[in-house]
Amino acid sequence: MTVLNDLVRPDRYPRSSRYDPAWLLDLDMGPNPLWLLEDLAQNLDLRPGMRVLDLGSGKGATSVFLAREYGAEVVAADWWIAPEDAAAVFAEAGVGDQVRAVRAEAHALPFEEESFDAIVSVDAFEYFGTADGYLPYLARFLRPGGQLGMATPAMTREVRQLGEIPRHIKAVVGWEAIAWHTAEWWRFHWEITELVEVTSARLQPDAWQDWLLWAQAGAGHQPGSRSANEAVIDMLTADGGEFLSFALVTARKS
């Protein structure tokens, strides 16, 4: 059985391991967002005072991390979660003066052009970011030289190449998996625009095991989410890393 202590892994995730796993599980909306962000941030240059947009910030864990770990001034933009609820998380975490919560739809962002030094998005881009015109739209909000970092569920091979969504994945997420592109798909899709230079595009090693560990902990921590987590556990166990991963992609605005 996964216990909360199993989630503290300073050898692999030193920064994330400083956060209370119970706190993070209370904000849970999918895989562990801090593990993904900590890994993603290795390919970014985040510095104190930078204006960072956390796009699809959910209940706010990644925004807290960006503020605390990198000293960023964060705008936490999300569609489903009420900004008042996210703001309460930021105040409680002691970063209320560094993080502003905003209700925003990813295609109608209420910001000035070139107003961010970096845009970060963890486990959200798959919902809104795969259309051909999305990167060009989003890049408008970055200053020249600004950075983009995105972590999203991914497949080791394109669904198009496989000719179908593998059965164990389709059983849990249905057609949504067609948005789970490979890292190389993202690299090409962004780079071809010539609006950004892709600085890294990689699949996270053993992402499925991280996700499994987290889902097992979630099933034990929140009885209400047990069946959803059990479906994910079944999917990941059947997969064993054959198809499922996470893509970590970073770029710099040209």
Ligand SMILES: C[S@@+](CC[C@H](N)C(=O)[O-])C[C@H]1O[C@@H](n2cnc3c(N)ncnc32)[C@H](O)[C@@H]1O
């Ligand atoms: C799986 S949750 C992840 C939240 C958070 N990043 C995390 O990892 O805990 C996906 C988030 O994407 C946001 N989202 C989905 N579609 C969106 C859209 N069209 N515009 C803005 N946010 C969107 C949802 O509001 C949701 O909070």
